[in-house]
Amino acid sequence: MTTLQNCLALDAQDPLRALRNLFVIPEGVIYLDGNSLGVMPKTVPQRIAQAVSEEWAEGLIRSWNAAGWYEMPQRLGDKIAPLVGARDGEVVATDTTSINLYKVLSAAITIAQSRDKSARVIVSERGNFPTDLYIAQALCRERGCELRLVDDGVVAPALGPDVAVLMLTHVNYRTGAMLDMGAITRAAHAAGILTVWDLCHSAGAVPVDLHAADADFAIGCGYKYLNGGPGAPAFVWVHPRHRDKFEQPLAGWWSHAAPFEFTHEYRPAPGIAQYLCGTQPVLSMTALECGLDAFTAAESHGGMAAIRAKSLALTDLFIALVEERCAGHGLSVVTPRDHALRGSQVCLARGDGPYAIVQALIARGVIGDFRAPDILRFGFTPLYTSFEDVWHAAEHLQQVLESGEWRKDEFNRRNAVT
Numbered sequence: 256m257t258t259l260q261n262c263l264a265l266d267a268q269d270p271l272r273a274l275r276n277l278f279v280i281p282e283g284v285i286y287l288d289g290n291s292l293g294v295m296p297k298t299v300p301q302r303i304a305q306a307v308s309e310e311w312a313e314g315l316i317r318s319w320n321a322a323g324w325y326e327m328p329q330r331l332g333d334k335i336a337p338l339v340g341a342r343d344g345e346v347v348a349t350d351t352t353s354i355n356l357y358k359v360l361s362a363a364i365t366i367a368q369s370r371d372k373s374a375r376v377i378v379s380e381r382g383n384f385p386t387d388l389y390i391a392q393a394l395c396r397e398r399g400c401e402l403r404l405v406d407d408g409v410v411a412p413a414l415g416p417d418v419a420v421l422m423l424t425h426v427n428y429r430t431g432a433m434l435d436m437g438a439i440t441r442a443a444h445a446a447g448i449l450t451v452w453d454l455c456h457s458a459g460a461v462p463v464d465l466h467a468a469d470a471d472f473a474i475g476c477g478y479k480y481l482n483g484g485p486g487a488p489a490f491v492w493v494h495p496r497h498r499d500k501f502e503q504p505l506a507g508w509w510s511h512a513a514p515f516e517f518t519h520e521y522r523p524a525p526g527i528a529q530y531l532c533g534t535q536p537v538l539s540m541t542a543l544e545c546g547l548d549a550f551t552a553a554e555s556h557g558g559m560a561a562i563r564a565k566s567l568a569l570t571d572l573f574i575a576l577v578e579e580r581c582a583g584h585g586l587s588v589v590t591p592r593d594h595a596l597r598g599s600q601v602c603l604a605r606g607d608g609p610y611a612i613v614q615a616l617i618a619r620g621v622i623g624d625f626r627a628p629d630i631l632r633f634g635f636t637p638l639y640t641s642f643e644d645v646w647h648a649a650e651h652l653q654q655v656l657e658s659g660e661w662r663k664d665e666f667n668r669r670n671a672v673t
């Protein structure tokens with residue numbers, strides 16, 4: 256049996272343990288939902304106050320130059336790049352994941368069709384995040400393409416000659432299953448197909464190497480593992496081999512080579528800047544930069560290698576504790592046990608009452624979430640989750656199941672956001 260003492264010993268040896276102190280973790284809360292909205296870095300209130308009362312109130316329009324507002328998409332992009340195996344100047348922080356997906360998917364279709372006019376299919380998994388599928392459906396209507404969905408994990412047979420683009424999410428939001436980006440990209444390229452990777456549940460959580468995988472396009476989220484705050488800007492990466500053919504459809508003035516010439520003729524900016532669209536949310540960017548700076552701090556504590564090792568240790572521990580303590584309560588582990596196939600979350604399925612069990616846990620201060628129809632989802636964020644947290648989370652889960660308290664009415668009423 257695993258004991259609380261074992262967990263405390265793991266915390267004492269954890270090379271990342273000092274980083275928890277960079278974040279606000281509310282008293283009495285065990286936060287296992289950093290894969291949905293990351294916690295707040297402690298530097299945020301002071302940086303936002305400065306951006307508001309000095310840069311905006313006093314600096315006013317001068318701050319676009321003097322406070323470095325104008326370069327924020329690139330500056331933040333360069334801080335995201337090492338987390339995803341991209342190089343300096345290859346990533347911009349901008350817009351939302353959904354919007355960035357629209358840009359890169361459209362560009363990918365155009366490039367694929369410039370090679371082969373008959374390529375008109377986007378392949379994705381049925382279990383992909385809905386916004387990805389909705390954006391693809393909308394684009395298919397616009398471009399006369401077809402979205403072909405396959406069961407999760409079995410894309411290979413669908414990669415036929417009519418396929419233009421393979422659009423996948425690296426770590427599945429509902430199951431925590433992780434795909435082999437390198438092998439799948441190789442198979443797609445062998446069939447003449449471009450790849451678009453969604454890194455929402457990967458960036459900052461698992462090592463990603465876009466260049467090693469030879470991916471074509473990638474997008475990802477700022478408010479999950481990157482701790483950028485609610486609605487934080489997302490990011491976009493395009494392999495340099497595709498980048499200077501201007502193909503993204505949202506050709507706003509920030510994507511222009513010289514926005515302040517105010518010319519009526521469009522000329523795309525060189526490089527990834529052409530994937531910007533319009534004026535960016537400076538205050539949200541300011542908060543996101545605080546989140547990214549925590550990853551810079553993590554570099555002297557072992558960086559992504561330490562983050563990955565701890566993520567696997569935390570998720571292994573949670574699976575072991577759930578199996579030791581909650582056996583006989585009808586939970587099954589959905590997340591792959593094989594480390595090579597696991598992201599940074601553990602999902603448990605239960606036919607009866609999964610939503611209410613999550614609500615009962617939240618009432619006890621253990622915050623995970625429910626994903627329809629039957630998943631209890633727990634995200635483990637190595638920068639601030641401790642092994643002791645995992646111990647207490649499993650203990651609360653056992654108590655909620657044994658007491659049956661989740662059956663109370665108050666836990667069975669659905670909120671708008673789950």
Ligand SMILES: *Cc1c(COP(=O)(O)O)cnc(C)c1O
Nearest residue numbers: 351352353384386424428453455
């Ligand atoms: C969270 C998430 C999104 C969110 O997209 P937004 O445009 O930021 O709302 C998209 N795709 C995946 C896979 C996600 O996990």
